[in-house]
Amino acid sequence: MKTKIAISLALCSVLGACNSDDTAKEKPPEIKASMVELELQSVITTQQITALTPPSDRVLIETPLAQLGKHLFFTKALSGNLDTACASCHHPNLGGGDALVLPVGVEALEQDLLGPGRLHDANGVHHDAGPTVPRNSPSTFNIAFYTKSIFHDGRIEMVGDSGSMRTPDVPKGQADANAGTSLAQAQARFPVTSREEMRGFTFEQGTNEELRGALTARFNGTSNELAINNWLEAFRQGLEQPQADAASLLTFDNITLAIAAYENSQVLVENPWAAYLNGDKEAISEQAKRGALLFYKSENQGGFDCASCHSGSFFSDESFHVLAVPQIGRGKGDGVYGDDDFGRFRETKDEDDKYAFRTPTLLNVMQTGPWSHSGAFTQLSDMVLHHFNPSESVADYVPDDVQPGIQYAHWQENTELALAQLARLQDQEKSLLPRASIEKDQLDDLLAFLATLTDPCTVDPACMNKWVPSSDEVDPDGLRLVAYDEDGNLL
Ligand code: HEC
Ligand code: HEC
Numbered sequence: 001m002k003t004k005i006a007i008s009l010a011l012c013s014v015l016g017a018c019n020s021d022d023t024a025k026e027k028p029p030e031i032k033a034s035m036v037e038l039e040l041q042s043v044i045t046t047q048q049i050t051a052l053t054p055p056s057d058r059v060l061i062e063t064p065l066a067q068l069g070k071h072l073f074f075t076k077a078l079s080g081n082l083d084t085a086c087a088s089c090h091h092p093n094l095g096g097g098d099a100l101v102l103p104v105g106v107e108a109l110e111q112d113l114l115g116p117g118r119l120h121d122a123n124g125v126h127h128d129a130g131p132t133v134p135r136n137s138p139s140t141f142n143i144a145f146y147t148k149s150i151f152h153d154g155r156i157e158m159v160g161d162s163g164s165m166r167t168p169d170v171p172k173g174q175a176d177a178n179a180g181t182s183l184a185q186a187q188a189r190f191p192v193t194s195r196e197e198m199r200g201f202t203f204e205q206g207t208n209e210e211l212r213g214a215l216t217a218r219f220n221g222t223s224n225e226l227a228i229n230n231w232l233e234a235f236r237q238g239l240e241q242p243q244a245d246a247a248s249l250l251t252f253d254n255i256t257l258a259i260a261a262y263e264n265s266q267v268l269v270e271n272p273w274a275a276y277l278n279g280d281k282e283a284i285s286e287q288a289k290r291g292a293l294l295f296y297k298s299e300n301q302g303g304f305d306c307a308s309c310h311s312g313s314f315f316s317d318e319s320f321h322v323l324a325v326p327q328i329g330r331g332k333g334d335g336v337y338g339d340d341d342f343g344r345f346r347e348t349k350d351e352d353d354k355y356a357f358r359t360p361t362l363l364n365v366m367q368t369g370p371w372s373h374s375g376a377f378t379q380l381s382d383m384v385l386h387h388f389n390p391s392e393s394v395a396d397y398v399p400d401d402v403q404p405g406i407q408y409a410h411w412q413e414n415t416e417l418a419l420a421q422l423a424r425l426q427d428q429e430k431s432l433l434p435r436a437s438i439e440k441d442q443l444d445d446l447l448a449f450l451a452t453l454t455d456p457c458t459v460d461p462a463c464m465n466k467w468v469p470s471s472d473e474v475d476p477d478g479l480r481l482v483a484y485d486e487d488g489n490l491l
Pocket of ligand 1: 085087088106137138150153184198
């Protein structure tokens, strides 16, 4: 009796509109609702769950440096054969990714066609009719919040506490003196070096550093590969040095600095869940609240403890875990067939890291599909279900032609090895993946919760277009990617 009174009193304070005659009997649906609300409030307090706040040194897209970065992000001048831009795989109106299972970078049949329908030109080098890149393109949204590592396998990562970073340019464990000042800046040095992404199969310019030098020469005019070149003016504005000369301004370091400023300005964290955490109790639905409970509660409380890996307000522990998602695509050269991907093991050579990939953030996850490092899941529900019964999920997986030519030659053999690795880690209690089962309505609740992590800006081109160069802005080299989808609509 005592508890009943306590609950209905608390309900009154939650709904804020009770009068003295309201009783539990008269209003059963709200009573049920209030229980969820109360329980969630208690979980939030206990687990100290808070909304993500933008970093204090947040870069705004309006700043000159981020504006310069925008033009660099969209120019094909950074690719060996002038056919691919960063935005070819990370378009703001495609969730910061490319909406493909696996990317097609250089030698696309139609360079400016993004998303479904983007194909590798049959006359291209190494053409096998399939996507050229082995891993799914992650979103550039909110990468400013990664503090430890970047890439699915974390191969660019902080080392020590001094802000030093390790990159693929230096031996393992060492710091790369040229990495720059943020993970995003260090990362921007590498897409240009990948043959499949931007370098091209035929652009021979020696080492990574020589290649960067050759690209920089285009910008500073020491090579005359660009028919139009107004980059000096753009860099003077972007770096706010109106008098500086080409040699001092048009450096590869300044290119990556500006690109990083642009990417770090993509802070998209104003979602209904954050509004709810900040006190707006109506910001999310009852169903989403049930989903949040399942997400945060531990297994012995009847939840799924998703937050053990998707932890904190950024929904990632920035650590590496084995999930054994279907290993489709051309792979990273690992395994007996050379089309497997050992993930974090490639970096650490630690057996427990074989097939482990970084926990991705779940912010805006509705917009960032297809999901997982291999892009194997085109339905978010399948991605979530996979966590519960990976073997069954793999057994039920149907390789199909969602995207033409995906390489499926040994996906089963490779994925079986990943499943065996997961089973071993679970038996040795080294895996945080719960061995739980999920009901249909619980899945719907979880998906409703995940939907509250969408910043409305990400689904509104009018809002996102500040990250896309507009036609009335100067195109410094005439090589701007003006992207369209397979129906011919501009993105
Ligand atoms: C052909 C497609 C393609 C192009 C072009 C491309 N990327 Fe990527 N990008 C990817 C893929 C695939 C990954 C994941 C690679 C991995 O983890 O091994 C990635 C990863 C990233 C990440 C890391 C995100 C994270 O969550 O860790 C950033 C940042 C990024 N790219 C920025 C850029 C920039 C800047 C450029 C241009 C200089 C660029 N990309 C060009 C496909 C592309
Ligand atoms: C053991 C740690 C762990 C737990 C627990 C966990 N996840 Fe994940 N999750 C991951 C990792 C790692 C990936 C990426 C796997 C890959 O790329 O191959 C991932 C991927 C995802 C993705 C796809 C994101 C993307 O951008 O591709 C979603 C959605 C997701 N998890 C939701 C959940 C939900 C919901 C729960 C709770 C039911 C959960 N996760 C529990 C580690 C975990």
